[in-house]
Amino acid sequence: MVELLRRETGVRGHPENESFAEESTPPSCKCPGRTTTSSSDQYASQFRVLGQREALAPCGGDHLETHVVGPGVVVLADAICDRGRIAPGDDRINEAVASASLDVLIAKAESAQVLRVIGEPEIQAGVLAGQRGQLDPEAVGVDLEPLVIGVGKGEHILASDPTAIMKHTKKVIYLEDYDMAVITGDKAQIHNLKDKKRPTQKAELLDYDNEQAVLGDFPNFMLKEIFEAPATIRSAILGRALADRNLIKLGGLESVLGQLKYIDRIVIVACGTSYYAGLVGEYLIEELAGIPVEVQLASEFKYRDEPFSRSTALLAISQSGETADTIAALKKVENYGVLRLGIVNSVGSTIARMTDAGVYCHAGPEQAVASTKAFLAQVTVLTLIALHLNDGQTKRFKPLLEELDDLPAKAQEVLDNADEIKRIAEKYANYRDFLYIGRNNAYPSAMEGALKLKECSYLHAEAYAAGEMKHGPLAMIDKDFPTFVIVTDSPLLEKTYSNIQEIRARGGPVVALATKGNTAIKELCDDVIYMPATPLETQPILHAIVTQLFAYYIAMSRGYDVDRPRNLAKSVTVE
Ligand code: F6R
Numbered sequence: 001m002v003e004l005l006r007r008e009t010g011v012r013g014h015p016e017n018e019s020f021a022e023e024s025t026p027p028s029c030k031c032p033g034r035t036t037t038s039s040s041d042q043y044a045s046q047f048r049v050l051g052q053r054e055a056l057a058p059c060g061g062d063h064l065e066t067h068v069v070g071p072g073v074v075v076l077a078d079a080i081c082d083r084g085r086i087a088p089g090d091d092r093i094n095e096a097v098a099s100a101s102l103d104v105l106i107a108k109a110e111s112a113q114v115l116r117v118i119g120e121p122e123i124q125a126g127v128l129a130g131q132r133g134q135l136d137p138e139a140v141g142v143d144l145e146p147l148v149i150g151v152g153k154g155e156h157i158l159a160s161d162p163t164a165i166m167k168h169t170k171k172v173i174y175l176e177d178y179d180m181a182v183i184t185g186d187k188a189q190i191h192n193l194k195d196k197k198r199p200t201q202k203a204e205l206l207d208y209d210n211e212q213a214v215l216g217d218f219p220n221f222m223l224k225e226i227f228e229a230p231a232t233i234r235s236a237i238l239g240r241a242l243a244d245r246n247l248i249k250l251g252g253l254e255s256v257l258g259q260l261k262y263i264d265r266i267v268i269v270a271c272g273t274s275y276y277a278g279l280v281g282e283y284l285i286e287e288l289a290g291i292p293v294e295v296q297l298a299s300e301f302k303y304r305d306e307p308f309s310r311s312t313a314l315l316a317i318s319q320s321g322e323t324a325d326t327i328a329a330l331k332k333v334e335n336y337g338v339l340r341l342g343i344v345n346s347v348g349s350t351i352a353r354m355t356d357a358g359v360y361c362h363a364g365p366e367q368a369v370a371s372t373k374a375f376l377a378q379v380t381v382l383t384l385i386a387l388h389l390n391d392g393q394t395k396r397f398k399p400l401l402e403e404l405d406d407l408p409a410k411a412q413e414v415l416d417n418a419d420e421i422k423r424i425a426e427k428y429a430n431y432r433d434f435l436y437i438g439r440n441n442a443y444p445s446a447m448e449g450a451l452k453l454k455e456c457s458y459l460h461a462e463a464y465a466a467g468e469m470k471h472g473p474l475a476m477i478d479k480d481f482p483t484f485v486i487v488t489d490s491p492l493l494e495k496t497y498s499n500i501q502e503i504r505a506r507g508g509p510v511v512a513l514a515t516k517g518n519t520a521i522k523e524l525c526d527d528v529i530y531m532p533a534t535p536l537e538t539q540p541i542l543h544a545i546v547t548q549l550f551a552y553y554i555a556m557s558r559g560y561d562v563d564r565p566r567n568l569a570k571s572v573t574v575e
Pocket of ligand 1: 271272273274275317318319320321322323326369370371372451452455570571572
């Protein structure tokens with residue numbers, strides 16, 4: 001049996017602190033009865049191997065050290081062993097680690113997260129330092145990344161994302177700042193190098209059901225996760241959007257309701273798909289709650305020096321909760337005295353812990369690298385937050401609450417049309433370039449659609465606000481440059497029709513995403529994909545399912561591995 005020294009994790013602030021836990025990255029090999037390891041550099045690529053394949057990366061039998069032990073590791077091991085004059089494998093290694101000075105350990109480490117194996121693999125003695133991203137990397141001189149230990153039967157698996165290990169064990173220990181774990185045989189003992197009296201770390205149980213870890217009848221996780229759209233929306237609104245009582249209940253924000261009343265500006269920070277969800281959120285919060293919103297790429301925000309008043313709230317959006325740039329953005333405002341909020345999917349993740357309050361997405365683990373269902377959950381949660389901030393004042397309150405109830409069925413309708421989307425996608429699979437356009441909140445939908453195509457199909461795709469066509473992009477249009485136009489119901493519909501005509505007049509092929517019942521659009525475009533009618537505010541959720549499927553089928557038709565696109569990582573835990 002595995003024996004653990006436990007301590008309270010001291011989870012801070014964030015949302016409805018239910019007992020399922022976070023996601024982030026990977027180990028590199030897994031031998032029964034052995035510690036599984038990865039160097040921090042390898043995490044990203046190995047995540048795919050471990051998180052998304054049945055088989056783990058071959059570990060070459062007993063050669064644990066060939067995977068991980070770098071110069072820093074050896075030096076560190078030597079430093080500890082020398083200090084206590086303890087041979088590798090000696091049980092007293094624990095005491096040696098516990099009494100080692102933090103300065104010595106950090107100074108010797110290459111990275112705070114690399115497993116330091118001491119001695120031969122069969123001795124199974126290891127030391128690692130964990131980081132939850134709350135230290136200043138410059139101060140300690142190491143790269144800080146998250147780390148989680150999976151506690152299996154007679155084995156330990158190390159990862160920076162629990163989704164990578166959830167097939168093997170649901171029992172995990174999240175390492176905190178300055179934590180060091182000594183893994184010997186079937187024991188993992190955790191010491192905090194800064195606070196030696198801190199209570200022992202508790203193992204937590206991941207709340208992922210086994211269904212979520214396996215493919216079932218799906219060929220890959222991306223398609224499986226796209227098809228989870230109705231369940232994702234349902235789960236994001238469950239117990240929160242109470243249409244019959246005309247009420248929104250967001251437990252994760254309750255503790256800061258008083259502060260929220262004084263907020264007069266919200267800055268959203270996020271990366272990639274989460275950033276595009278933030279852009280949709282900008283429309284929602286500004287138009288439903290009347291609060292000015294600014295959305296910034298976390299990677300830019302962290303290097304800017306902008307005025308920030310205490311009545312501004314920072315809202316971080318992240319699927320993994322471990323994205324280094326988003327963590328850095330939160331850290332930047334740490335001493336500004338501003339409210340830090342989060343919309344996070346991975347429960348217990350660094351961002352969830354760093355924020356004062358927030359709302360979980362409840363989308364379940366997302367395993368394919370390209371984010372799909374998490375985007376739907378993020379936008380659904382943003383809709384709830386916008387309505388909540390409005391406090392029932394807008395006349396859109398009740399209709400939108402009712403619409404959220406109907407949305408899972410509409411998402412299912414989009415999915416039921418997957419064969420038609422596939423047929424159209426395959427027709428366009430051999431083009432090299434794509435333009436995505438939309439107006440109003442269909443503009444971020446266009447950006448997200450273009451990103452999905454880029455990352456899964458390796459095609460050049462860019463997105464523009466349709467009204468910008470004449471200001472430059474129209475010059476690119478010819479017969480080899482198709483445009484995906486999002487032209488669902490909106491007061492600006494006619495204006496987008498004009499854009500389509502301008503594109504067609506230059507020979508550009510056009511695929512339109514339109515609302516069911518719009519027959520006029522057929523005359524204007526080469527191909528039309530229909531989706532059910534839904535109010536303007538909720539359209540981006542359905543747009544996303546269509547653009548995800550479109551990108552997916554193009555990628556499949558080009559023969560790519562959609563779950564693990566080249567050069568990309570699921571959790572971007574380094575800058
Ligand atoms: C795109 C994608 C990435 C992530 C981005 C942020 O499909 O997956 O662009 O959205 O890396 O990740 P999170 O949301 O985990 O902070």
